[in-house]
Amino acid sequence: MSVLVVGSxxxxxxxxxxxxxxxxxxxxxxxxxxxASFFAPVKLVGVVGEDFPRRYLALYxxxxxxxxxxxxxxxxxxxxxGEYEVNMHNRRxxxxxLGVFESFxxxxxEKYRRTPFVLLANIAPALQHRVLxxxxxxxxxxxxxxxxxxxxxxEDLLTLLRRIDVFVLNDSEARQLTKENNVxxxxxxxxxxxPKYVIVKKGEHGxxxxxxxxxxxxxxxxxxxxxxxxxxxxxxxxxxxxxLASRNGPIETNLKRGMIYGSVVASFCCEGFGLSxxxxxxxxxxxxxxxxxxxxxRF
Amino acid sequence: MSVLVVGSxxxxxxxxxxxxxxxxxxxxxxxxxxxASFFAPVKLVGVVGEDFPRRYLALYxxxxxxxxxxxxxxxxxxxxxGEYEVNMHNRRxxxxxLGVFESFxxxxxEKYRRTPFVLLANIAPALQHRVLxxxxxxxxxxxxxxxxxxxxxxEDLLTLLRRIDVFVLNDSEARQLTKENNVxxxxxxxxxxxPKYVIVKKGEHGxxxxxxxxxxxxxxxxxxxxxxxxxxxxxxxxxxxxxLASRNGPIETNLKRGMIYGSVVASFCCEGFGLSxxxxxxxxxxxxxxxxxxxxxRF
Numbered sequence: 001m002s003v004l005v006v007g008s009x010x011x012x013x014x015x016x017x018x019x020x021x022x023x024x025x026x027x028x029x030x031x032x033x034x035x036a037s038f039f040a041p042v043k044l045v046g047v048v049g050e051d052f053p054r055r056y057l058a059l060y061x062x063x064x065x066x067x068x069x070x071x072x073x074x075x076x077x078x079x080x081x082g083e084y085e086v087n088m089h090n091r092r093x094x095x096x097x098l099g100v101f102e103s104f105x106x107x108x109x110e111k112y113r114r115t116p117f118v119l120l121a122n123i124a125p126a127l128q129h130r131v132l133x134x135x136x137x138x139x140x141x142x143x144x145x146x147x148x149x150x151x152x153x154x155e156d157l158l159t160l161l162r163r164i165d166v167f168v169l170n171d172s173e174a175r176q177l178t179k180e181n182n183v184x185x186x187x188x189x190x191x192x193x194x195p196k197y198v199i200v201k202k203g204e205h206g207x208x209x210x211x212x213x214x215x216x217x218x219x220x221x222x223x224x225x226x227x228x229x230x231x232x233x234x235x236x237x238x239x240x241x242x243x244l245a246s247r248n249g250p251i252e253t254n255l256k257r258g259m260i261y262g263s264v265v266a267s268f269c270c271e272g273f274g275l276s277x278x279x280x281x282x283x284x285x286x287x288x289x290x291x292x293x294x295x296x297x298r299f
Numbered sequence: 300m301s302v303l304v305v306g307s308x309x310x311x312x313x314x315x316x317x318x319x320x321x322x323x324x325x326x327x328x329x330x331x332x333x334x335a336s337f338f339a340p341v342k343l344v345g346v347v348g349e350d351f352p353r354r355y356l357a358l359y360x361x362x363x364x365x366x367x368x369x370x371x372x373x374x375x376x377x378x379x380x381g382e383y384e385v386n387m388h389n390r391r392x393x394x395x396x397l398g399v400f401e402s403f404x405x406x407x408x409e410k411y412r413r414t415p416f417v418l419l420a421n422i423a424p425a426l427q428h429r430v431l432x433x434x435x436x437x438x439x440x441x442x443x444x445x446x447x448x449x450x451x452x453x454e455d456l457l458t459l460l461r462r463i464d465v466f467v468l469n470d471s472e473a474r475q476l477t478k479e480n481n482v483x484x485x486x487x488x489x490x491x492x493x494p495k496y497v498i499v500k501k502g503e504h505g506x507x508x509x510x511x512x513x514x515x516x517x518x519x520x521x522x523x524x525x526x527x528x529x530x531x532x533x534x535x536x537x538x539x540x541x542x543l544a545s546r547n548g549p550i551e552t553n554l555k556r557g558m559i560y561g562s563v564v565a566s567f568c569c570e571g572f573g574l575s576x577x578x579x580x581x582x583x584x585x586x587x588x589x590x591x592x593x594x595x596x597r598f
Contacts, residue, residue, distance in 0.1 A: 087480045181386045183503075184523040204482075205504035208521065217518045217595050222507065224483040256598040296516050297596050299555040 001139070001245045002041040005033045005238065006106055006131045007121025009046035009070065012274060013081035013095070014230055016088065021228075024274030025056045027078065028121035028144065031231035034275055035238025035265040036119065037063040038283050040245035043112050045069040045131060047104040049077040059279060068109045073100040088226045089203065108134040117245040120164070121234055122146050125156035132163055140244060140251070142166040143195075144237045150176050158193060166255070167195035168237050171202050183208065184215070197255060199240075201233055207259055213252045218259040219297055221267035221289055228273045232266040235278060239265035239286075264289040300438070300544045301340040303411055304332045304537065305430045306420025307400065308345035308369065311573060312380035313529055315387065320527075323573030324355045326377065327420035327443065330530035333574055334537025334564040335418065336362040337582050339544035342411050344368040344430060346403040348376040358578060367408045372399040387525045388502065407433040416544040419463070420533055421445045424455035431462055439543060439550070441465040442494075443536045449475050460493035465554070467536050469500040482507065483514070496554060498539075500532055506558055512551045517558040518596055520566035520588055527572045531565040534577060538564035538585075563588040 012026030029046045036042045043066040048056075050072065060067055076099035084091045106127055116139035120128035128143060141164040149157050150173060161167060167190060169177070174186040187198045187210035198210045204223075209216040239262035240255075247254045264286050271277045311325030328345045335341045342365040349371065359366055375398035383390045405426055415438035419427040427442060440463040448456050449472060460466060466489060468476070473485040486497045486509035497509045503522075508515040538561035539554075546553045563585050570576045 182523055182525065184521050188523070202504065205501065206516075215521050215595050216598070217505075217521065218598070219516045219518070219596075222483050222514050222516065224481055224487070226481065253598075260598050294598075296514050297518075299515070299517070299552075299559050299593075 001116045002043060003036045003117040003119060003241050003245045004043045004045065004112055004115035004131075004135075005029050005036060005119045005121055006045035006128065007032055007119075007123045007234070008078055008101065009044070009048050010078040010080055011052075012230060013079070014228055014273060015081075015083040015094070016228060017084070017086050019273070021273045023079070024276075025059060026080065026231060026274055028123060028231075028234040030060075030275065031234035031269065031278070032119055032121040032238030032241075033060065033065050034063050034278055035235040035262070035269070036242030036245070037065055038239070038265065038286060039242030039261070040117070042066065042242070043069060043115055045106050045108060045112070047071040047073050047100050049073060049075045049100045052077045059275070063279065069106075069112050071104070071107070073104075075100040082230070084229070088229060106131050106134075116140070117241055118142070119237060119241045120144065120160075121237060125149050125153050125160045128160055129156065129163075140165050140241075142168060142237060142241050144168045144233070145173065147173050147176060161190075161194035164195055166197040166199065168199045168201060168240075170233065171200050174200050184210070199259065201236060203229075203232070206263065207236070209255060209259060211252055211255065216256045216259070218256070218263055219293060221263055221293055222296070223267055223270055226270045227277075229270045230274065232269050235269040236262035236266040238262070260290055260293055261286065264293065300415045301342060302335045302416040302418060302540050302544045303342045303344065303414035303430075303434075304328050304335060304418045304420055305344035305405055305426070306331055306418075306422045306533070307377055308343070308347050309377040309379055310351075311529060312378070312394070313527055313572060314380075314382040314393070315527060316383070316385050318572070320572045322378070323575075324358060325379065325530060325573055327422060327530075327533040329359075329574065330533035330568065330577070331418055331420040331537030331540075332359065332364050333362050333577055334534040334561070334568070335541030335544070336364055337538070337564065337585060338541030338560070339416070341365065341541070342368055342414055344405050344407060344411070346370040346372050346399050348372060348374045348399045351376045358574070362578065368405075368411050370403070370406070372403075374399040381529070383527070387528060405430050405433075415439070416540050417441070418536060418540045419443065419459075420536060424448050424452050424459045427459055428455065428462075439464050439540075441467060441536060441540050443467045443532065444472065446472050446475060457492060460489075463494055465496040465498065466494035467498045467500065467539075469502070469532065473499050483509070498558065500535060502528075502531070505562065506535070508554060508558060510551055510554065515555045515558070517555070517562055518592060519562050520592055521595070522566055522569055525569045526576075528569045529573065531568050534568040535561035535565040537561070559589055559592055560585065563592065
């Protein structure tokens, strides 16, 4: 089954202590769409400016991403510039130029509206709402977020939580949202806000699923070198929903394996700048790492 | 088979945002010995002062810990006082009174010297050396450490690393020792310093084993409440070596399961002040949590 992905489509200028790469293809929807495309057909919803490089459109198409929902608007593409510290974990934003994103209103082509799997990748909750408003009875809705929306759009986010099935956020966001230091307790509190399934991402430490069936702890794929972690969380949710859309069977089982697949795609993402590594891998390479992860946690 | 444990035997005064408990039984050897005692007979090496409460000696004995190697010296027992922040992770030392520990020289009773499994729990590397000097061909040597020794006794620690089989340290110590941010790369560097097996502890995020057979990622048992994490790392290594001493078969397989058992004992340790919770559990309670951990990581 197919997956609809809405989120940011951006140009990322990324600086690490060792290298600098300007205007890479980035944004939550770009990473998530490419990650999901390994498993299922993907329909993209987003906006870019007239400056958006044609080669990036070609890249989406090469991955089989449907671009009928990608608006090309007068103005500049959303541009983010950031710099990582030596630990490749802490980062600071150098520049945020919203460009055409400032006035973006997602409009879904008719053929998108019955897509069974919906990923509301990181974007303003009001826009995530707007996409859901246009959907006709999706089978499963996954939403991601970021600390910014907890700070400036909390009400919109809280109403969104009542409309979705799976909520994905990182550990510091879970703490901020619930004012609870312990992530297990934080996850339980988030269920009360709506989502049946809560996934707390912990970066290199993996992720935790809290569900009616209990807890599941997913390891991160151990990497001895991180080139650029930008988009790892988006790749994780993209891989997750792509895998879910490709499977029948009980949702909880699929969610667990989906997190493993998401972790693996995220690991590839970290091994190159922007999408440079992710777009070079194959499904077979993903399966190989899934097999390694199975071995790595077996006792 | 039996386990020799050397380390600190102390009185801990522990303050959390919610409670304060003075002069609890603590120290690396106390936590490790009690943890190991669930699986194998334990011989303790350490020193306490004349002020050491008799009820704590009775507690060791109740757990079946052999005290022939515990010196009772003129003076005061080592006393540590510390305070945890609200996140129950960051802590600061309020007081360190070495007392009889200042002039401690481990002397092993003759019957201790052929103990097959040796745990050099956290203590000055010179004392860890001194214990090894007195041992006759142990089967397996596990050593733990802390940042203090990296700062003030690095040379002793480096020579120790060439004498041991399994080195256990936490992630920040691994980074400090190797000047390497990535823990996977740090572990690989530590092998070159001597130990065939390197275990990097990551607290609530579990632990990683690096061995000739590859990597193993052990989850921490998810806790929704941490009362006092003091001694969790010591409980982990104690449970680990106790389990190893109780099993035949290939060391790598046993190390993996040993880490799981260590994580479980550590989880109980965190649920009470000092040793209050650990000393109340049974082997059956441990097995139950091991079973839950198996379920929690299965996909």
